[in-house]
Amino acid sequence: MTGDKFNELINIMRRLRKECPWDKEQTHDSIKGATLEETYELLEAIDTKNYEEMKSELGDLLLHILFHSVIAEEQKKFNIDDVIDTIKEKLIRRHPHIFGEVKVKNPNEVAKNWEEIKMQEGRNSVIEGVPKNLPGLARAYRLQEKASKVGFDWNNKKDVWEKVIEEIDEMKSMEDSDDKSKLEQEVGDLFFALTNYARFLGINPENAIRLSNEKFIKRFNYIEKRLKENGKSITETTLTEMDKYWEESKKALSS
Structure with a gap:
């Protein structure tokens, strides 16, 4: 059943590339920003434990995987089957304690083996492969x-x-x-x-700062809301008054 649904989805993407004026014009470069955006939207759904939204965002991310794969297929570079084969082979190769005879005692040994296998695959450095575009x-x-x-x-x-x-x-x-x-x-x-x-x-500091950013947004929005209730705008008040509502927001938003 899953295989049939997957094939139906990849065929929809192929049809869009042929028939939709917008989809057929896209390239790897033109959609890469949206691919990144979808990843962050998924992270937001995970942070908020919104599983309906997570389901939707996973679908959007899957769409981009198929989009990039179909573009590459048209260019005769690779196709979705190659993508699946590559990750399948990588998972088996990097988990010799599951698919081979290697014995491990704990997750740390798994992680160490993972890095050693990467080096055997041709990496020049243990820290190679960390994307430069990461935050x-x-x-x-x-x-x-x-x-x-x-x-x-x-x-x-x-x-x-x-x-x-x-x-x-x-x-x-x-x-x-x-x-x-x-x-x-x-x-x-x-x-x-x-x-x-x-x-x-x-x-994870990236998760921590993301949560702090959201907390700041909620508290600052609370200040704006309270000022508006009192007929004021954020540009017409003092720091003292804003600080008062900031402290108030801590109690109001924690409940």
């Missing part, structure tokens, strides 16, 4: 995570926190400098160190 915090987290899997890591959480304090001090010492480039580097080093500390806490 900065997400990329820092993945780089640190990959290095950690081969033993390049701090021994304990306390040392990581001391590194954060060290980076704060270095940033503060550069604050009055005219060299904005060096200050920028110090700010980046602080973010990198905080990302490392978050990793030791078992927190």
Whole structure:
């Protein structure tokens, strides 16, 4: 049943490429931004535990996988069967503890084997393959995570926190400098160190900042709502009044 539905969907995409004026004009480059947008919409659905929305967004993401595959098929580069074969072979190859004779004791050994197999596949570096277009915090987290899997890591959480304090001090010492480039580097080093500390806490910093952004939006919207109820706009009030509603929002939105 699933195979029939999948074939029907890929055939719909092929027909759209032939008959729809908009779809037939698209290229990998023209839709790549939308592919990324759909990924973030899926993340938002996951954050909010909205399973109806998650189902829809997974469908949208699947559409883009098929879209890119059909474009490549037309260019005689590869097709959806090649995509499926590639990921199937990769999953089997990188899980020798499931499909082979390798024995593992815990998830850490699985992750270490995964990285070793990648190197055997022709990678030049353990940290190769982390996309440059990832958001900065997400990329820092993945780089640190990959290095950690081969033993390049701090021994304990306390040392990581001391590194954060060290980076704060270095940033503060550069604050009055005219060299904005060096200050920028110090700010980046602080973010990198905080990302490392978050990793030791078992927190993905990209998820954390996304949740904080949403919390800020809700609280700021609350300020605007309360001001509007009192016949004011955000541009006609004082910081003191905004702070009052900000503190009020913490209680109102936590219930």
